[in-house]
Amino acid sequence: MTTDTTGTAARDDESRPGGPADSAFVRACRRRPVPHTPVWFMRQAGRSLPEYREIRASVAMLESCRRPDLVTEITLQPVRRHNVDAAILFSDIVVPVAAAGVDLDIVPGTGPVVAEPVRTAADVERIRLIGRDDVDYVDEAVRLLVKELGDRPLIGFAGAPFTLASYLVEGGPSRTHAKTKALMHGEPELWHALAGRLAEVTLAFLRVQIEAGVSAVQLFDSWAGALSEADYRRFVLPHSTKVLTGLADAGVPRIHFGVGTAELLGAMGEAGADVVGVDWRTPLDVATRRIGPERAVQGNLDPTLLLAPWPVVETEVRRILEQGRAAPGHVFNLGHGVLPETDPEVLTRVVALVHELSARPVDRG
Numbered sequence: 001m002t003t004d005t006t007g008t009a010a011r012d013d014e015s016r017p018g019g020p021a022d023s024a025f026v027r028a029c030r031r032r033p034v035p036h037t038p039v040w041f042m043r044q045a046g047r048s049l050p051e052y053r054e055i056r057a058s059v060a061m062l063e064s065c066r067r068p069d070l071v072t073e074i075t076l077q078p079v080r081r082h083n084v085d086a087a088i089l090f091s092d093i094v095v096p097v098a099a100a101g102v103d104l105d106i107v108p109g110t111g112p113v114v115a116e117p118v119r120t121a122a123d124v125e126r127i128r129l130i131g132r133d134d135v136d137y138v139d140e141a142v143r144l145l146v147k148e149l150g151d152r153p154l155i156g157f158a159g160a161p162f163t164l165a166s167y168l169v170e171g172g173p174s175r176t177h178a179k180t181k182a183l184m185h186g187e188p189e190l191w192h193a194l195a196g197r198l199a200e201v202t203l204a205f206l207r208v209q210i211e212a213g214v215s216a217v218q219l220f221d222s223w224a225g226a227l228s229e230a231d232y233r234r235f236v237l238p239h240s241t242k243v244l245t246g247l248a249d250a251g252v253p254r255i256h257f258g259v260g261t262a263e264l265l266g267a268m269g270e271a272g273a274d275v276v277g278v279d280w281r282t283p284l285d286v287a288t289r290r291i292g293p294e295r296a297v298q299g300n301l302d303p304t305l306l307l308a309p310w311p312v313v314e315t316e317v318r319r320i321l322e323q324g325r326a327a328p329g330h331v332f333n334l335g336h337g338v339l340p341e342t343d344p345e346v347l348t349r350v351v352a353l354v355h356e357l358s359a360r361p362v363d364r365g
């Protein structure tokens, strides 16, 4: 085995029965029979866990993302607690953008804040293309985690061009994405240059994670639901497609996620992912009709309902599993991330319930 093929070689080895590539999670992504419906939670690592808050009390967010020892520990915390079917790398969507030279910080209670928002072609030019050396701490963290996780798959991720561009153009979180939309329509060439550059950064960042051994990747286009389908198709779809189809030969399933995307599910399904994430607004059987039989779905419990009494949660989990049967593959998840005020014990109970209700004997052929 030569050094530069270690990632691929490791993955070949993992396709052995029972390895991460044969896990319920990866099998569901690939629309293959599963022993039970796999479940994980977006933002499962984070502020709902006291052990996470303890670590983060003395370390800033971006710094914690750059320390492989902390990334490893934080990524494993929800796995130990909840018995989820997959781990998700602890990082943030702005980590590769910071590595590309953009001056930004993650402000507690606010989110990413960019010192000098992107306004001109020169601003776009300053966003450097990145390679493994720029994010060596991510490469190292993934390798450590793959060893620690054994047969449990690790999900890598990145932000999609639109969601990243929104932070860069607005300078921080935005309810309306007004400046971003004004740029798209007012200076379409500049918009496409920015989104194209971000697609290249994202692709490079995901490739580093895949070469280091992640078993799947998720592209977060959290704010895509702010767009009409026409604008999504014209300004965003080509760039997200470049990222997702650019990984077609990488050998790992690709998940494409957004919030408020009921009207975009068909278009998002065309971008080249194996799995489309669905928020709580669209039942999974309806979503499946919109996305088509060629993709699995992921979702879609409303994260706020985890704060309701347990019988409410249980009824919702049953309904979602039932509606998920209409899809050619179903990964159970929330419709968006875990809220910080969520009782972690409820998450643990949801995992056990999903496993119990969906357990089935399976022909693994």
Ligand code: CP3
Residues within 6 Å of the ligand: 041, 042, 043, 044, 045, 046, 047, 056, 061, 088, 089, 090, 091, 092, 093, 094, 106, 107, 108, 109, 110, 111, 112, 157, 163, 220, 222, 337
């Ligand atoms: O288990 C996991 O999913 C953890 C890994 C993770 C984080 N951010 C850690 C984080 C992931 C997958 C993300 C992705 C991310 N970051 C997205 C896409 C997912 C989504 O929720 O839509 C977006 C839009 C961001 C940008 C961002 N970073 C926001 C909106 C925030 C929250 C700001 C706040 O404090 O309310 C962050 C910070 C962040 N990223 C935290 C965590 C755990 C909170 C930081 C803290 O603990 O203070």
